[in-house]
């Protein structure tokens with residue numbers, strides 16, 4: 626039995642002994658002139674593409690000084706305060722290529738202060754967010770990551786909408802905030818839109834959501850399956866219901882302190898993006914800030930948009946707000962250039978334009 630199968634095997638020559646040269650006869654030379662010219666084989670050397678985490682990030686900064694999603698004056702001055710804390714040069718020092726697109730100019734719609742279907746300033750906030758969505762999408766098209774400087778947290782509506790318009794697939798959202806911001810216009814007690822962005826954006830919620838004037842352009846574009854909260858401290862009762870019914874992944878500030886940010890981040894990522902495939906949107910409300918909760922240190926390299934919102938320099942002394950801005954800039958730098966993302970390579974050249982340097986997509 627062995628002998629017969631061995632014989633059968635021997636009929637086939639091992640591949641390295643097979644010659645691929647066509648069998649020639651002497652007569653072949655006679656027809657030489659009519660033979661096809663030999664095709665030249667080009668040798669292409671494959672340059673290894675660096676892994677996302679090895680490339681210097683290209684970051685586009687957008688200022689979104691919107692304050693009508695909440696009742697106080699001040700968040701509109703935050704983008705410039707953050708810039709004055711050497712945001713750009715600190716990112717560049719870590720090797721990032723940075724281009725600042727400046728602040729968006731928002732229009733204040735007249736007679737928009739009254740409650741309309743449970744919301745205040747819905748036309749102004751809706752219009753501003755449509756501008757933000759367009760700008761975020763435009764910057765992502767230039768193959769840059771986006772850093773959106775708010776503004777109050779309602780800017781996340783435009784930012785996430787622009788991000789998912791660009792990526793044309795699900796986006797994983799990490800919402801770092803003391804509040805879940807999942808009220809609908811019907812459940813919100815304050816009527817302020819900065820407490821509602823998640824319900825505007827989630828595909829699971831439109832049936833409990835009235836269409837608001839100013840938001841006609843918006844389609845729900847994320848799934849709560851790809852959403853996680855970190856740092857929750859203050860949740861309205863109806864919001865608690867939504868989180869439980871929709872089974873949203875949520876870690877409180879206390880959880881992060883006891884479990885550690887690394888554990889929390891890996892639990893979140895395996896829940897909201899188990900195949901490590903989705904682009905990541907980090908929406909960072911500074912009211913979650915606590916030395917124990919620096920999510921930026923655990924953000925994977927696929928981070929493609931980060932919002933930084935709700936910094937209000939008018940609520941504290943100049944020294945205090947400068948200190949806060951300094952800490953926030955550090956968090957931003959770690960998020961884009963931190964240990965899970967890109968590591969220091971070399972200082973980029975001074976010249977910076979939207980189409981410069983690298984053309985490789987980073988996700």
Ligand SMILES: NC(=[NH2+])NCCC[C@H](N)C(=O)O
Nearest residue numbers: 778804808815817819820861
């Ligand atoms: N991003 C924030 N700071 N949100 C605060 C929201 C507070 C409250 N839950 C509300 O809906 O009005």
